[in-house]
Amino acid sequence: MRASGKLLWAYAACFYSLLYLPILVLIVLSFNDAPAIGFPIQGLTTRWYADALAGGQVMQALGNSLSIGIASAALGTLLALATALGLRRSPRWRGVMLPLLLVPIITPGIVSGVLMLVFAGMIGLPYGLWTTAFPAHVTWVLPFAFLTLHPRIEQLDRALEEAAMDLGARPRQVLSHVVLPVLQPALIATVLFSFTVSFDEFVRTLFVIGGARTMPVQLWISLQQHAGPFIPAMGVVIMLISMLVAALGFFISHHASARSLQPQS
Amino acid sequence: MTARSAARSFGAELLPILPGGLWLLVFAVVPFFFLIVMSLWTATVFGIEPEWTLESYRTVFADPVYVLIVLKTLRISLVSTVISLLVSYPLAMFLARMQGRAKAMFLFALFLPFWSSYLVRSFTWLPILGRNGLINHALISAGVMSAPIDALLFDEFAVYVGLVYVYTLFMTLPIYLSLDRLDPALGEAASDLGGRPVQVFRRVTLPLSLPGVWSGCTMVFLLSVGAYVTPSLLGGTSGIMVGNVIAGQFLESNNWPLGAALSVLVIGMVIVSVTLAGMRVGLRQLFLGQGR
Numbered sequence: 001m002r003a004s005g006k007l008l009w010a011y012a013a014c015f016y017s018l019l020y021l022p023i024l025v026l027i028v029l030s031f032n033d034a035p036a037i038g039f040p041i042q043g044l045t046t047r048w049y050a051d052a053l054a055g056g057q058v059m060q061a062l063g064n065s066l067s068i069g070i071a072s073a074a075l076g077t078l079l080a081l082a083t084a085l086g087l088r089r090s091p092r093w094r095g096v097m098l099p100l101l102l103v104p105i106i107t108p109g110i111v112s113g114v115l116m117l118v119f120a121g122m123i124g125l126p127y128g129l130w131t132t133a134f135p136a137h138v139t140w141v142l143p144f145a146f147l148t149l150h151p152r153i154e155q156l157d158r159a160l161e162e163a164a165m166d167l168g169a170r171p172r173q174v175l176s177h178v179v180l181p182v183l184q185p186a187l188i189a190t191v192l193f194s195f196t197v198s199f200d201e202f203v204r205t206l207f208v209i210g211g212a213r214t215m216p217v218q219l220w221i222s223l224q225q226h227a228g229p230f231i232p233a234m235g236v237v238i239m240l241i242s243m244l245v246a247a248l249g250f251f252i253s254h255h256a257s258a259r260s261l262q263p264q265s
Numbered sequence: 266m267t268a269r270s271a272a273r274s275f276g277a278e279l280l281p282i283l284p285g286g287l288w289l290l291v292f293a294v295v296p297f298f299f300l301i302v303m304s305l306w307t308a309t310v311f312g313i314e315p316e317w318t319l320e321s322y323r324t325v326f327a328d329p330v331y332v333l334i335v336l337k338t339l340r341i342s343l344v345s346t347v348i349s350l351l352v353s354y355p356l357a358m359f360l361a362r363m364q365g366r367a368k369a370m371f372l373f374a375l376f377l378p379f380w381s382s383y384l385v386r387s388f389t390w391l392p393i394l395g396r397n398g399l400i401n402h403a404l405i406s407a408g409v410m411s412a413p414i415d416a417l418l419f420d421e422f423a424v425y426v427g428l429v430y431v432y433t434l435f436m437t438l439p440i441y442l443s444l445d446r447l448d449p450a451l452g453e454a455a456s457d458l459g460g461r462p463v464q465v466f467r468r469v470t471l472p473l474s475l476p477g478v479w480s481g482c483t484m485v486f487l488l489s490v491g492a493y494v495t496p497s498l499l500g501g502t503s504g505i506m507v508g509n510v511i512a513g514q515f516l517e518s519n520n521w522p523l524g525a526a527l528s529v530l531v532i533g534m535v536i537v538s539v540t541l542a543g544m545r546v547g548l549r550q551l552f553l554g555q556g557r
Contacts, residue, residue: 004462008359012371015356019378022389022430025399029392038397040406079285086281093282100286102548103293106535108491110508111528117515118303118525119296139292142285200382203493207515216384223388223498235388239381246380250373 023239030232037229051230052237061218064129065199068137068214073194076141077187083146084153085179101143112136113207120208127210136204141194148193148253152186185256192249196242215241297532304525313521321526331510335530338507341421341496342489345428346436349485350478352429353436357477358470360437361444379434387427387495394418394426394499419501427495432488436481443477444470476546483542483551490534507531 033043052058083101087094104112113136119125120132156179164178165171180187202216209217215238222231304321307314325331356375363371378386393399394417401413417423447470455465493508500506507527514524543551 005362008355008362011355012359015352016371016374018430019375022386022393023378023381025393026385026389036397038392038395039399039402079288082281083285086278089281090278093278097282097286098549100289100294103289106487106539107293108487108508108531108535110491110493110511111531111535114511114515114524114528115296115300116292118521119292119299121521122299122303135292139289142288146285196380200380200384202382202384207512216382219382219384219388231388232392235385239385242381243377247373247377250376254369 026232026235026239030236032229032232035229037232048230048233049237051228052234057213058218058234061213061215064212065215068129068134069195069199072134072137072141072198073145073191076138076145076194076198077149077190079138079142080145080149080190081153081183081187084150085175087150088153088156101146104139105143109203112140112204116204117207127208129209129212129214132208132210133205133212133214136208137198137201140201140204141197144197145190145194148190149183149186152183156182185252189249189253189256192245192252196246196249199242199245200238300525300528303521304529306522308520308522312519318522321522324523325526325530331527334505334507334510335527337505338490339534341424341428341504341506342486342492345425345432345489346482346486348425348429349433349436350482353433353481354440354478357437357440357444357474360441361447375434375437383431384494386431387498390423390427390430390499391418394423418499420503421500423499423501424492424496424504424506427499428485428489428492431495432485435484435488439480439484440474440477443474447473476550479542479546480551483538486538487535490531490538 028041029037030048031044031046032039032041033045033047034041053062083097087097107115116132116136117127120127125131160178160182161174164174169177200216201214202220205214206217206220213221215234219231219234219238222228222234303313305317305319307316307318307320325335360368360371360375391398395401396413396415396418398417400417401410404410405413451469451473452465455469456462460468491508492506493512496504496506497509497512500509507530511524511527511531514520514527539548539551
């Protein structure tokens with residue numbers, strides 16, 4: 001037992017080192033004062049960050065990513081919340097809704113991109129950030145928002161709602177004064193996770209965004225054009241934004257679940 | 266209950282799930298019909314004609330170029346799934362044994378990289394495996410080699426590295442969840458009864474973790490079959506997968522019907538693998554980590 005425990009620790013050390021090595025390499029290279037991406041390290045500079053964010057195109061891509069991320073996180077979470085609350089009240093619809101919610105998850109990314117491309121092309125929907133990329137993002141975000149919210153909503157103590165109703169609250173009041181306040185941390189965490197799901201999305205976006213760009217699409221185009229040594233810096237910016245937002249969501253939901261598990265006396 | 270009030274309560278039941286349901290129906294399900302229609306239209310040098318034909322499917326199933334690329338995609342996906350399983354299982358065991366604060370920290374550290382774009386995480390392997398990448402640089406500085414080697418990048422090997430790196434969380438997480446649910450007393454009882462560690466693992470731990478193994482394998486296989494970013498960045502010409510060929514039909518050669526037919530085939534592979542895995546462990550376990 002002892003020996004196998006030590007082996008597992010050693011294995012975990014290797015695993016985590018390999019997991020973080022590429023991220024470390026990316027960060028180191030983003031500061032490397034060399035004309036080409038790669039080793040050795042020739043000096044430290046922050047100019048690649050200035051280069052990566054220079055030009056209206058990148059700032060516009062960043063703006064697009066932030067706005068489509070916020071909008072699809074909001075709508076995706078709202079739809080997921082309504083669905084999860086609805087299924088809690090009438091479980092007989094689960095058999096229909098759960099498979100429907102799984103469709104975007106099991107559809108491979110490239111196929112999802114192609115589906116939206118062909119669909120929009122055939123019904124005459126113009127390609128663009130809000131016309132086609134936004135629906136694609138909401139469709140992608142919705143199942144993840146649901147899977148994040150669903151366990152929390154199932155755990156919700158029915159006695160709370162029954163008590164409120166016994167005290168004369170109407171269904172709408174129960175929702176706004178009891179259910180939503182209890183769910184608030186879970187909802188905030190879901191919005192934050194959903195934002196990163198949208199912010200990181202690439203392949204579904206690439207096919208339908210037309211002439212517009214999000215940050216990952218901008219990075220992809222820079223990679224295809226071998227645009228220059230600023231690429232690692234651009235990667236670090238994209239990575240930091242989504243990691244920070246997701247970490248915030250993790251701490252909010254972890255904190256909330258730790259609190260709700262404490263014995264109430 | 267009168268017919269009217271029954272209808273009203275039916276409507277009240279349906280109302281909250283209707284927006285999400287309709288959204289998914291319109292944007293996730295209906296487009297499949299359009300895709301199938303597109304795969305049955307005719308591609309000509311002048312563009313796409315709405316005339317029914319099975320030509321694209323004939324190409325997909327008879328032209329060796331496409332048959333081989335589909336078989337290769339299946340092989341790469343299977344191998345990536347097996348490597349992911351071998352890499353992830355010990356870590357899942359490690360995580361399941363952790364407790365309290367340490368467990369939460371290790372889980373957080375596992376999740377953190379996966380909260381960033383897979384595009385960025387695939388791309389970082391270029392300056393690791395490449396000609397002036399980390400590995401070549403380290404081996405030359407250490408005196409192991411005198412000149413950089415190119416064999417690390419732009420081939421199937423690099424695709425395996427990329428796919429396993431990008432998708433391993435989807436294997437580790439379900440296995441960890443199924444191991445974490447196990448009662449530690451089971452293992453203790455087995456060893457008290459004289460089971461050696463290897464026997465306890467083979468007869469008790471492993472069989473009970475199989476639902477997690479199945480859902481992890483299904484997820485990684487699905488993600489690999491549809492991979493596009495990783496093979497295009499790391500695979501070069503020899504590491505091409507069906508995703509690259511599909512993208513080419515839409516972005517370069519403008520043969521939408523052929524691209525649609527290939528997409529339908531990929532969906533077919535997805536449905537077959539989900540059905541096979543679902544028959545073993547049930548769909549709810551597969552995706553929600555819950556019992557049948």
